[in-house]
Amino acid sequence: MAGQSDHELSLFSAEELEFIAEDEIVDIVPNLKMDPLCLISGDFGPFTPQIVTQVPLWLAIALKKRGKCSICPPQWMTVEKLTQVLEVERDSQEMSEHLPFHYVEISRLLFDHARDNIPDAYMVRSLIEDIRDVRFHKVETDLEGFNGRTIAVKIKNLSAMEVNIVRPFIGRALQAFYKHDSSELIPDPERAPDRRPQVAHNAPRRQLRR
Amino acid sequence: MASYYDIDDILVEEEIVSVIFQKAASGVGIDPSSETDFIEAGSKVELPFWLAHELQLRQAVSVNVPPCFNQKTRLEIQADCACVDLRSRCPYFYEFGCKIAPIVGDRTIGFLLLSAFKNRYKEVLTKAHTATIAVGSKFWTILTKEEINLYETAQSAMASFKKWRMGGARFQIASILGRKRKPTE
Numbered sequence: 001m002a003g004q005s006d007h008e009l010s011l012f013s014a015e016e017l018e019f020i021a022e023d024e025i026v027d028i029v030p031n032l033k034m035d036p037l038c039l040i041s042g043d044f045g046p047f048t049p050q051i052v053t054q055v056p057l058w059l060a061i062a063l064k065k066r067g068k069c070s071i072c073p074p075q076w077m078t079v080e081k082l083t084q085v086l087e088v089e090r091d092s093q094e095m096s097e098h099l100p101f102h103y104v105e106i107s108r109l110l111f112d113h114a115r116d117n118i119p120d121a122y123m124v125r126s127l128i129e130d131i132r133d134v135r136f137h138k139v140e141t142d143l144e145g146f147n148g149r150t151i152a153v154k155i156k157n158l159s160a161m162e163v164n165i166v167r168p169f170i171g172r173a174l175q176a177f178y179k180h181d182s183s184e185l186i187p188d189p190e191r192a193p194d195r196r197p198q199v200a201h202n203a204p205r206r207q208l209r210r
Numbered sequence: 211m212a213s214y215y216d217i218d219d220i221l222v223e224e225e226i227v228s229v230i231f232q233k234a235a236s237g238v239g240i241d242p243s244s245e246t247d248f249i250e251a252g253s254k255v256e257l258p259f260w261l262a263h264e265l266q267l268r269q270a271v272s273v274n275v276p277p278c279f280n281q282k283t284r285l286e287i288q289a290d291c292a293c294v295d296l297r298s299r300c301p302y303f304y305e306f307g308c309k310i311a312p313i314v315g316d317r318t319i320g321f322l323l324l325s326a327f328k329n330r331y332k333e334v335l336t337k338a339h340t341a342t343i344a345v346g347s348k349f350w351t352i353l354t355k356e357e358i359n360l361y362e363t364a365q366s367a368m369a370s371f372k373k374w375r376m377g378g379a380r381f382q383i384a385s386i387l388g389r390k391r392k393p394t395e
Contacts, residue, residue, distance in 0.1 A: 014374030108375060140339060144332050165371050169338065169364040173331060176356060180304065180324045 011167070017160050021105035022058035027072040030063065057106065061113045071114040076100065077107060079120050082127040089134045093141070095157040104132060104161035135159075139166055146173060218355060222302040222309060223260040229271040230254050259309065266313055275314050278303060284322060291329035295352040303354040330357060338364030 012020075023041070029052055036045035037059070044055045052072065055063075063069040075081065076099060088096045100106065107128050115121050139162060142155050153170065213219070235249045249255065257265070265271040277283070278300040286294050296303045304323055311319040330353075337349055338361045353361060 014371050018374070112377065136339070140335060143335055146328075146331065161371065165339070165367050166364075168367050169335075169360065172360050172363050173335075176304070176327060176360065177324075177331075179308070180320070180327050 012164050014161065014164070017102070017164055018105045018109065021102035021109065021160070022056065022061070024057050024100070024102055024106055025054050026057050026060050026074060027052050028055055028060045028063065028069040029072065030069040032068045057109060061109060064114050064117075071110065071117045073110060073114075073118045073124075074100070074106065076103070077110070077118065077124055077128075079123050079127065082124060082131065086127060086131050086134065089131055089138075093138060095135060095138060095155065097157045099131070099157075099159065102160050103128070104159060132162075135162060136165075143170065143173075146177060218302065218305065222305045223258065223263075225259045225276070225300060225302065225306050226256050227259050227262045227276050227310070228254060228256045228274045229262045229265065230274065231271050233270050235270065259306070263309075263313060273310070273313050275316060275319075276300070276306075276310060279307065279310070279316070279319055279322065287322065287326050291326055292333040293352070294326075296326075296330075296354045297352055301355050304356050331360075334361050334364075337361070339368050 029050060030047040031049045032047055033049060034045060034047040036043050036047075041056065044059060045053060047053060047069075060069065060071050064071055076085070081098070085096050085098050088098070107125075110118060111121065111125060118124055139155060139158065142153065143166065146153075231249050231251055231253050234251045236247060238247060238249060255271075257271075262271060262273050266273050278296075283294075283299060300306055304327060307319050307323045311317070333349075334353070334357055350358065350361070
């Protein structure tokens, strides 16, 4: 409706998010000797065999593909940590804050390119899938609370990929709610005055869910 | 506002409404059932919305509440909103409702639309992101156009995420690359 084309609604594709996630820093253990790399985003290295160094994920993957390093999986990507996170996620309606913003993308990149560096890869993978499912279910529960008065939703610690999946849906839903709730149909003497000033100078927003 | 070329907006205005002529009109072939080209005051005729609206502005007709907003439908919507087949009643239920409300001067239509959408939205939300295509297609048939749009956005977002997660061909090969070189004489 209202002439919204798809590209306006969904700003990022999953591939683009993956690209952004590649800027996250990871630890690698190189097995080559190389001078520091001076890039616009910073200096990385020097690379000395068996000495841990920090590089962006894209560089780590590039080196890994050539067999020049092994990637140390991030701390949250271990069976114990993930089991804890999964329990926390299941216990409360709040989103857990222990996962990085790009956990879906990072885990997928590491599984694709550095599977041999992840201990218990299969277990870790299924834990991440479970966590993602639980979290997504929570997002849906939060969205059920929408009604005509909603002008924004607040969900803490939502990750990049999760928000990207629901973004087009939320956009459209809010648009539809706004349309049906707005008093444009027939001016209603009670509601018209209390709506106007809010639109005019962005007065303090109404308290929404959580 | 809806754009002039918005096909949905045009189709909404094609919806038929029944009107009662307040004035007698002659020389019009609006009513196919009448034998003459003359419409008496007080006769009931079905017209597309856009025409009814224009005539109503000139106070030539009075518009009746269309059947999709009558008492029976309202009761059904109150009873179990999510299962009402709105599509067969009016595929543009919400848009049509917004347009017809100021004309028939019925303020309750606005509330009806909002409450119907609020309840049906939950149903769309729970099914859209999780249901498979096969399950979804059955559910589809009762949705209005606007709800289908909503449903499809959610489905396509989910589908593109799943596609990304499964992997597959990362890069597209430029059309010029795969081609064989023409044999040079």
